[in-house]
Amino acid sequence: MRNPLNNKVVNIQPSGIRKFFDIVSEMKDAISLGVGEPDFDTPWHIREEGIYSLEKGKTFYTSNSGLVELRKEICNYLYRRCNLTYDYRHDVLVTVGGSEAIDAALRAMIDEGDEVLIPQPSYVSYLPCVLLADGKPVIIELKHENNFKLTKQELLDSITDKTKILVLPFPNNPTGAIMTEEELKEIAEVIIEKDLFVLSDEIYSELTYGTKHVSIASLPGMKERTIVINGFSKSYAMTGWRLGYAAGPKEIIEQMTKIHQFAIMCAPTTSQYAAVEALRAGDPDVEMMRDDYDKRRRYVVNALQEMGLECFEPFGAFYVFPCIKSLGMTSDEFANALLQEEKVAVVPGTAFGDCGEGFLRISYAYSIENLKEALGRMARFVKKHR
Template sequence: MNSMQNYLADTVKSIPPSGIRRFFDLVTQTKGVISLGVGEPDFVTPWHIREACFYALEKGYTMYTSNSGLLELREEIANYMKKKIGVEYSPQREILITIGVSEAVDLALRALLNPGDEVLVPEPSFVSYAPGTVLAYGKAVSVPTYFEDEYRLKPEVLEKYITPRSKILILAYPNNPTGGIMEKEDLEKLRDLIIKNDLIVISDEIYAELTYNGGHVSIASLPGMRDRTIVLNGFSKAYAMTGWRIGYACGHPDIIAAMTKIHQYTIMCAPIMSQMAAIEALRHGESEMRRMVDDYNNRRKIILSGFKEIGLDCFEPKGAFYAFPSIKISGMSSEEFCEKLLMEEKVAVVPGNAFGANGEGHIRCCYAASIKNIEIAIERMGNFLARHRKG
């Protein structure tokens, strides 16, 4: 038996591997690479959060929690959500602790979709939404966003893609990969369309704290949107806790109960040590988190200045820690550009088409890297463009 391909599920065979991870694997095989590829803070989790985990272990916290997660953590999340987005959630019935936001996205899609239901995915977007939809037997519908609109989702564009099968709209702002945001007036323009078409919103707000020009606004805070929005967030980005794998979902109790049912049978619960660390992050992590965000903001300015210097046109990201410059002056496709840049200059970035067809002609550069590495990467990219500039 030479191949097991015939035994694989058609849904799994139909989805491509992650474009981000493909380049991450290439980086690990190449020495001396400066990576602006994987979206991970270069900070270590602040000491007081790590210490809370050590203390939890010393006290013997090594058991299961409830499926929903520690009530103490859910209470802290409820306080945080009321303070940050102005929405109240019941810790007992409306909050679920998950294995990062990635699991929360999967649970929400599986809890809501029937075969053939459509999910509206504004693109460029994070790589998991469309495959996650397919794995939940739904149909992902790409909705383009544009540079000239600062990658904001426009209601007149969205309306063109809504059909009688449309059930979910995914909103992921601040956006990965573009760094775009949606301000209150942008969300208000979408609200009537969402309600008119009876859509449920999955609002992925993992980068909410990384908003540089004013505060983050959640669509759940708008009148009529609380119960038809599932707000997803976590600790990976703002608190430099990627490996701890702690996220959460907040929403209507019926939806959270359905998500919890799936979570029960597939995961059981998030690790208790990570949950204890998350409690510490919410209680005492604000100042360290602000320090890291200020640092990202500084790096954002440095990378934008660098792109301008070497002739790459780039939208100014308003949130997250990514820049999404155009590489059209090279005359190459996004994949060709990234592969040649890695081989010739040992700089790793991610091709824009990994985030949907609308990302072609761009690359994603994560500036959650040291200033020194950002500056070296820009210099190497400048050398690369000097050789490969079209015309």
């Protein structure tokens, strides 16, 4: 019998995040700090708008690009938050989560053999999406001593005559690192000089602490070179609604829309109506959740430092990335032993790239009560194995 499978797909490894999530879901009394999902319910007024759209029978396909009202609100949002001006008719595509936007952008832009620079540690989808688009992923290993930020020299050292795209994953999952405006300016200089494009994943843009998010697309000469990826899952606690978007140059968005048209048709209609309400009236909800995450962030960083684990202070997203090298265990060994001995699930840093070895991702998108219990168990584990 002929092999029915695509070898390119077979050779892609499953997500290292889901492995621990699946284990902990079947373990009694286990606490997971592994999944990057807000513990808040979607704010009621946003849910209500979704419910109302169903009650009014608004259950038909929208345009491939998304509801006009939603695309207008996305443009309004990007202008007031990032000082970016887009045309809702041509420059915005509403997608099934930010992940679809990443996939469609890479497929629309990559020719076979094009090199895509991926700073790691970073979100697990970038590398497989590049491979599925027949591109060549080139990993830039970010360094702990730089707080896992991308430097100008690291970028320059990775560019060849085949480089086409830089993935810019900030605020970062899993490290919580951000890039300041001055740091982004140095990156933008290289992008323009080398005639590259940027896929800027800004899904955590609303979750920064003590500093306002800056989009690289807002810097001079960068808007025409950047696809901005964002969505509603993290900022508005709308993970299950599966809604994201891309904004960028018309010629790229047109090709992304073609892919979206044939693969998806349109994003869920109910979710789109809810998202209009989120953008129009959701700022207070975002602020409330961000303030709560900030309290948890400070608690978790302090708790880890009290355990004697080195942990730089994250200023974005809802993750910390402590170093566990002092215990003489690999990331996998630590995570597996912690789960078996103390029933606490964290994600090995290697799930986000080989340079994540010796680190763990801990999500603080959980209640303080759960964090206290889980970190108490973890402190006991660290003391036992030190």
